[in-house]
Amino acid sequence: MKYYDLSPEEKEVIEDKGTEAPFTGEYDNFFKEGTFICRRCNAPLFSSKSKFDAQCGWPAFDENFPNAVKRISDPDGMRTEIECANCGAHLGHVFEGENFTEKNTRHCVNSLSIRFVAKDQKLPNTIHD
Numbered sequence: 001m002k003y004y005d006l007s008p009e010e011k012e013v014i015e016d017k018g019t020e021a022p023f024t025g026e027y028d029n030f031f032k033e034g035t036f037i038c039r040r041c042n043a044p045l046f047s048s049k050s051k052f053d054a055q056c057g058w059p060a061f062d063e064n065f066p067n068a069v070k071r072i073s074d075p076d077g078m079r080t081e082i083e084c085a086n087c088g089a090h091l092g093h094v095f096e097g098e099n100f101t102e103k104n105t106r107h108c109v110n111s112l113s114i115r116f117v118a119k120d121q122k123l124p125n126t127i128h129d
Contacts, residue, residue, distance in 0.1 A: 003040045013112040014040055017090040022057025025111025033119040041087035041127040054100050062103040
């Protein structure tokens, strides 16, 4: 399957499961209305309504769209990785029990894994596997 072209930095995070440096991502301190989509396949992942400031250095969401995110145990056994359910792109990790929001969930996402589409813009077509 051909996905959208990625920069070397995006490939490092999305394909090699890397992590961008904290407080450097374009969506860390970003609070506009719209939808966050997968940078590799355009699948809608998170609503801006679920974004909150966890002060962790990465965009944080307390809820994903239904069936948009897949959870996988990290090899270290201590964390849970999250991937785009459509294309398998590495997004980051999910944490529960931190009490940041009522949903008690924090999807800690790399800005390099997502793209923002403003509320008044049309969502692009998703590339499916």
